[in-house]
């Protein structure tokens with residue numbers, strides 16, 4: 001595969017993940033870099049997560065928001081969501097991911113829809129990472145202007161999935177798996193899937209994730225597909241991941257390069273869960289989107305110093321603690337220093353209007 005510079009089948013993708021291919025990591029990196037530049041140019045899109053709520057009815061062993069964890073719980077009033085959005089807009093962001101724990105109380109009452117409309121006043125691109133829903137409740141969210149739906153399967157290994165999700169609706173593996181197709185029917189322009197690396201064997205997860213992406217490319221072809229590969233971070237609760245499933249930096253790089261060689265058109269997202277040095281090194285290697293300056297606590301940005309973009313107090317209600325604490329401007333400068341262009345605005349609603357006109 002290194003000779004032809006790409007993987008054409010799932011079997012070839014699996015071979016790129018093998019220990020044998022791992023020995024040739026420099027070759028993989030070169031192929032990945034070439035493909036990424038060919039399809040995306042020398043650009044990295046920046047976005048920020050904005051946590052709406054840390055209330056959750058699920059018990060997921062690995063998550064700080066898990067319902068039994070004694071953390072302060074809050075669902076932000078819409079006005080606070082808008083204020084936080086303004087703070088992020090002042091930092092340069094034009095693309096936002098609204099994130100929430102899974103709680104039925106704000107699914108049906110129009111809360112998220114209102115948040116989307118408010119955020120769009122100062123932020124042109126709004127994406128959503130929410131509890132899986134039926135198609136019907138997604139429709140008003142798309143109509144309100146949100147463009148992307150993100151739901152990670154967390155692990156594709158069903159026995160591990162059952163072990164990790166011990167209470168709440170998230171126990172239903174298949175319901176979660178089918179979410180993207182329900183979102184597609186509601187007309188989300190982009191669909192985001194992912195695994196939480198560290199729960200099970202990373203090669204198994206990677207092959208399953210790639211197969212899922214392939215399926216979506218075929219069946220949800222009007223939407224862009226995006227992949228995230230978060231690695232486990234320390235969080236509230238007593239969860240200790242099994243050591244054997246840890247993913248080294250080297251394996252992580254191998255996985256990103258292999259994905260780029262197998263699925264050249266998909267977006268690959270890198271979060272602030274990774275340390276600054278690794279994030280810097282990954283810029284040229286095939287990722288397309290990066291979060292920056294992130295808080296994982298609802299309302300967390302309000303306590304940031306707006307000059308330095310540092311936390312001024314602890315964030316006891318955060319989902320996990322990030323590893324890259326650099327302010328957004330510093331991340332953008334790092335990207336520029338590597339010869340890449342940081343792109344703040346991923347998409348503009350006016351383009352969506354043009355797209356929908358041309359589809360008719």
Ligand code: SF4
Nearest residue numbers: 056058060063066101
């Ligand atoms: S992973 Fe999601 S569903 Fe599970 S506890 Fe955390 S916020 Fe709730």
